[in-house]
Amino acid sequence: MDKMNVMTITPSAPQAATTVNDPRWAAVQARDGSFDGQFFYSVKTTGVYCRPSCGARLARPENVAFYDTTEDAERAGFRPCNRCKPGESPLAEQHAEMIADLCRFIESAGQAPTLDELAERVGMSNWHLHRIFKAVTGLTPKAWAMAHRAHRVRQALGRNDTVTDAIYDAGYNANSRFYEESDDVLGMTPSAFKAGGADTDIRFAIGQCSLGAILVARSERGVCAIELGEDPDRLARELQDRFPQARLIGDDPAFDRLVAQVVGFVEAPGRGLDLPLDVRGTAFQQRVWQALRAVPAGATVSYSEIAGRIGAPTAQRAVAQACGANTLAVAIPCHRVVRNDGALSGYRWGVERKRALLEREHEGAA
Numbered sequence: 001m002d003k004m005n006v007m008t009i010t011p012s013a014p015q016a017a018t019t020v021n022d023p024r025w026a027a028v029q030a031r032d033g034s035f036d037g038q039f040f041y042s043v044k045t046t047g048v049y050c051r052p053s054c055g056a057r058l059a060r061p062e063n064v065a066f067y068d069t070t071e072d073a074e075r076a077g078f079r080p081c082n083r084c085k086p087g088e089s090p091l092a093e094q095h096a097e098m099i100a101d102l103c104r105f106i107e108s109a110g111q112a113p114t115l116d117e118l119a120e121r122v123g124m125s126n127w128h129l130h131r132i133f134k135a136v137t138g139l140t141p142k143a144w145a146m147a148h149r150a151h152r153v154r155q156a157l158g159r160n161d162t163v164t165d166a167i168y169d170a171g172y173n174a175n176s177r178f179y180e181e182s183d184d185v186l187g188m189t190p191s192a193f194k195a196g197g198a199d200t201d202i203r204f205a206i207g208q209c210s211l212g213a214i215l216v217a218r219s220e221r222g223v224c225a226i227e228l229g230e231d232p233d234r235l236a237r238e239l240q241d242r243f244p245q246a247r248l249i250g251d252d253p254a255f256d257r258l259v260a261q262v263v264g265f266v267e268a269p270g271r272g273l274d275l276p277l278d279v280r281g282t283a284f285q286q287r288v289w290q291a292l293r294a295v296p297a298g299a300t301v302s303y304s305e306i307a308g309r310i311g312a313p314t315a316q317r318a319v320a321q322a323c324g325a326n327t328l329a330v331a332i333p334c335h336r337v338v339r340n341d342g343a344l345s346g347y348r349w350g351v352e353r354k355r356a357l358l359e360r361e362h363e364g365a366a
Helices: 012-020 023-030 070-075 091-108 115-122 126-137 141-159 163-169 175-186 190-194 232-242 253-267 283-293 303-309 316-325 351-365
Strands: 040-043 048-050 064-067 201-209 212-218 223-229 247-249
Touching: 012 064, 023 064, 040 070, 048 070, 064 070, 091 115, 091 126, 091 141, 115 126, 115 141, 126 141, 141 283, 201 232, 201 253, 212 232, 212 253, 223 232, 232 247, 283 303, 283 316, 303 316
Parallel strands: 201 247
Antiparallel strands: 040 048, 040 064, 201 212, 212 223
């Protein structure tokens, strides 16, 4: 009797198909750490369960099963992998906790700790700590210390009798060191900042556009505010609150032309807006704002994309905060930043204005 060729289906084939068709399998194949903690997978042939980012050799799909929790995997008879240690906090969380502790240490120190001191504190090499610190915060340890010290200077100038006292109170060990950085830190001389902007001329004007009232203000360095709102008087009061002792100069026909230029850009973004800007913020904020200015009209980016572009992929929340701190509407186009799913999120001047600006830009780009 002739033998017949018969195709056999092994019992493992359905399980393999189930695994491959599960969207979690793609995360395991990519070793995507963003899914760590969201699910776990077991490997029948080794008897262990792992987190999605595990660096072990990829298992065959017919030997894999998925679990929502470590408890579920252990009830099924699997033990935690010794390599990825799924029972512990994800590595990203561990790094975030470690860097948060270092930030508190930097902020409480009288003088900024060196990179060597920080690395010794956490038992890492200088290079490794430097890389992780920047990935988590968006700044190097040195830049973080400088930004915190700048914040302390602004506070100290408000409570000390003299500028010198404020400088030492903020942790600078020499006047000369502070004055080298003071223009970037304060946007003006320390004496003028302490006096609420005294001896500083800020020209401004308020006009109307299709989005409501618009205030444009300019210091000697460039445009320092473009604000949108419903109430012109409120916009003027907010500018006064920022610089209570500055000389606010309005009713300048020459300056009105600058306001008209800004209004024209709001109405037709394709025209472009090439103005000198007086941009004041922390080192991290300035990096975010610079990245935003590179986003072309008609395009949108997510907070995570901006975080990636500035080399801080885990700093999406800090990016959102930098967008909220922007006081230069349209010139620094934070309205072009959307959520990862493309939905609109908060905007300093209202979500409806954000929507209108994006629609206008899309129409101009079409």
